[in-house]
Amino acid sequence: MEKTTGYHVAVMGATGAVGQQILKTLERRDFPIKKLTLLSSARSAGKQVHFKGETLTVEEAVPESFEGVDIALFSAGGSVSKKFAPEAVKRGAIVIDNTSAFRMDPEVPLVVPEVNEEAINNHKGLIANPNCSTIQMVAALEPIRKAFGLNKVIVSTYQAVSGAGAQAIDEMNNQSKAILDEEEFTPEILPVGGADKHYQIAFNVIPQIDQFADNGYTLEEMKMINETKKIMNHPSLKVAATCVRLPVETGHSESVYIEVGQNDVTVEDIQEILSQAPGITLQDDPNEQLYPMPAFAAGKDDVFVGRIRRDLDEENGFHLWIVSDNLLKGAALNTVQIAESLVKLGLVTAPQHS
Amino acid sequence: MEKTTGYHVAVMGATGAVGQQILKTLERRDFPIKKLTLLSSARSAGKQVHFKGETLTVEEAVPESFEGVDIALFSAGGSVSKKFAPEAVKRGAIVIDNTSAFRMDPEVPLVVPEVNEEAINNHKGLIANPNCSTIQMVAALEPIRKAFGLNKVIVSTYQAVSGAGAQAIDEMNNQSKAILDEEEFTPEILPVGGADKHYQIAFNVIPQIDQFADNGYTLEEMKMINETKKIMNHPSLKVAATCVRLPVETGHSESVYIEVGQNDVTVEDIQEILSQAPGITLQDDPNEQLYPMPAFAAGKDDVFVGRIRRDLDEENGFHLWIVSDNLLKGAALNTVQIAESLVKLGLVTAPQHS
Incomplete structure (x- = not known):
């Protein structure tokens, strides 16, 4: 054209x-x-x-x-x-x-x-x-960092198969059909296209995304750790990640623990900051069972954040649940x-x- | 009889x-x-x-x-x-x-x-x-606590639908079929039988297990927090939990961050302790892509532990991946x-x- x-x-x-x-x-x-x-x-x-x-x-x-x-x-x-x-x-x-x-x-x-x-x-x-999992996490954490500082991040991911490409989506759907029909199947794609071993993804959970580095972390985990520090321009930020693949087509979820830079921050403060942040939709109301889920985030541009709650032991600790479409905001x-x-x-x- | x-x-x-x-x-x-x-x-x-x-x-x-x-x-x-x-x-x-x-x-x-x-x-x-998620976690953490002390636990769970009963298994399977066949369906069971709202579990992730307590945590999360301290007889242990339901029939997985009581512990020390612990099977070899997964833990008695790695920021911090059959060791x-x-x-x- x-x-x-x-x-x-x-x-x-x-x-x-x-x-x-x-x-x-x-x-x-x-x-x-x-x-x-x-x-x-x-x-x-x-x-x-x-x-x-x-x-x-x-x-x-x-x-x-x-x-x-x-x-x-x-x-x-x-x-x-x-x-x-x-x-x-x-x-x-x-x-x-x-x-x-x-x-x-x-x-x-x-x-x-x-x-x-x-x-x-x-x-x-x-x-x-950046890496898909990293983008949605920093989009949600940066407004919090700006307002209250940020010292520490521990994330466990719940990642969709579309992050591994169209073949992985087909593999998940075909395996799901085979299992429901009690037919045989042979895993060929996940967790990693070129890897030696392939595992069932349908009705299963695979704690490996990308190859392993020498330190026991996967490359996906090291991407989240290193890219988060670089994007936030915060080399001293403590970041830990565990990256896990699930039988979900599209939409990465993340269970994120953070420690902010002040001790007097409330859940309401964080909700207020995120409700005004660009590209973020706050979905956080336990009374209404309102929280982000990949089935509802897929196809949408925003990063969805909910389940915000104060850690019961650390004064500056909070837990969040972050979901976004890994093919859209994530890519x-x-x-x-x-x-x-x-x-x-x-x-x-x-x-x-x- | x-x-x-x-x-x-x-x-x-x-x-x-x-x-x-x-x-x-x-x-x-x-x-x-x-x-x-x-x-x-x-x-x-x-x-x-x-x-x-x-x-x-x-x-x-x-x-x-x-x-x-x-x-x-x-x-x-x-x-x-x-x-x-x-x-x-x-x-x-x-x-x-x-x-x-x-x-x-x-x-x-x-x-x-x-x-x-x-x-x-x-x-x-x-x-x-105890609660299913708690049992498998304390079974894996107690040998570590005995050997090296334990100060802190942050867990994110990946829980199977069979924990919500036989009706939830049927719901997951029926929804999966409906989605693969592009047919309509109405969620009726999950996340919680008696709750106001029900959500799709097939090809989705639901960050709610059991009802919400007033502090924003679910009762499942509070069970993990309180029961862990009681079973380990360790009231000052810091425990945080995020509990999440997945489209897996049987086998709960857990991404667990711990801080032990000593600074000189190695991954090999923890592997050694767990390899000798009762009821634990160590599955931890990144070179062989060996790690626990629910599809392989279902039907087995043991608690499977892998992905053990040192935190990159905290000298006494480690990450583990713990999987077990929630109907067997979990119940x-x-x-x-x-x-x-x-x-x-x-x-x-x-x-x-x-």
Whole structure:
């Protein structure tokens, strides 16, 4: 598609679960697009994709694909980003990368716009979109940190299978059918595509997301720990994470314990702060059995927070329950929001009429 | 059934999910039974139940049902226990109660035999079986406490629907089928049978188990907090809990953060202690993707522990992942183990040949 105003946007990984959500989000939020280039690996090239009523063909990415691109949104795996993101930057594009390839690079801003939009100003061509579980957590914790300080975070996650891609969703549904019909099945995808062992996800819980690091933590857990400190610009923040995969299609949930920087904070103070925070919906009323759940958060933009209660032992301790759509705020929406911030901050110049 | 040796055992709630497991466990462990009386509410009276090849009829409980009973195992809800347990005790039976009715009564021992078997010696006719989530956690934490001390516990649970009874299992399975077949359904049971609102459990996560207390915690969370301190005889232990229901049929999982009483403890020290602890199976090898999961713990007696790792900020902090069958160690097995302890400690005298 070509228009006379707006930006030349490229989407790398356009046929994937997140790529599809990125296209829907660009369309829904009416991002100013002059030209849209859809890219993928050789395997998915040639597929057709719909955008604003037009049918577009996905092309195999080559370095030259990024000539003239203003903003490139990458969501095709870390190795693809490592190969092509520098090529895109070299050709003048600003890359917003949804993989973990560059997130901890000190030269690369790691951005959740509600939390650290200003970090975008320091970009050198590459901006990283954080891990899905991290985004929703920092979106909820940053308003609390700003108001009361934050010393410590211990999170246990309840993560949906769509975070592992479309194949994982199919695996969960097919296994569920097989179990209900008392048929045999062989796990092939989860917990990790390339891992040696695969386990049943239907009606089960798998305490492994991504590979294991040498310290016994998974890479997903280390992402939550390291990315949280970087996004919040709070290197001394104590963060611990346990990441767990569940038979839920979309919507990550998190049980989060925090210690704030003051001793006189009440549950009502935190509710008040979160009720006014951007991108947050407070769902917290035990009397009405109102609390966030993934079945109701899926398809929605906001981060939902509830079950806020004071720890019974630590004066500055609180517990929260945080739920959000891992494909939206956890991925596609945050990526598009970063692109919107680039426009808002004047960091990408709208090209002249061609 | 009548034999010439052993005890007269009554099972109250014999047709329920836990009652059925109690019967299987009594049979499997060959508990010395002279006479077995199966009791229930009027609604289930008349049902037939199999035990050791015999077919037994369940009778409606009346106070006189407990005449001559040595050990009565109660698992028919708190109100039934409150009504009939004192009647059983009055008639000389020792009641092992699987409900929450008497657990926090200072006169009633709350027992996990691997943890505090000696507390049984102080019984006054009533012994309480703890909450399912609590049992598996204290079974794993007590060996650590004994070796290294224990200051703090923060647990987030991943609880199976069978903890809410057979109707909840049916609801999960029926909803799962409906969702896979794109059919309508109406939640009617979970999160809490008598509550105002019911929510989808299939492919969802519900952060409510039992009713809410006034402090914003659920009763399930308060059970874990209070019962843990009582069983471990450690009133100053800091305990926090978030209890969550998942679409898993059987097997509760727990993400547990602990702070031990010493700073020089290693992961290997904890693994060593747990590998020798009664009723515990260590499943902890990231290189082999070995960790506990409910799909593999269901139907097994042990409490499975893995993902043991040192906290990255607190010198005495560790994370563990604890899984067990909530109907076995979490309920029926622990109940029968308490009965076995009564025999072992000589607290119930085998009746003479009649």
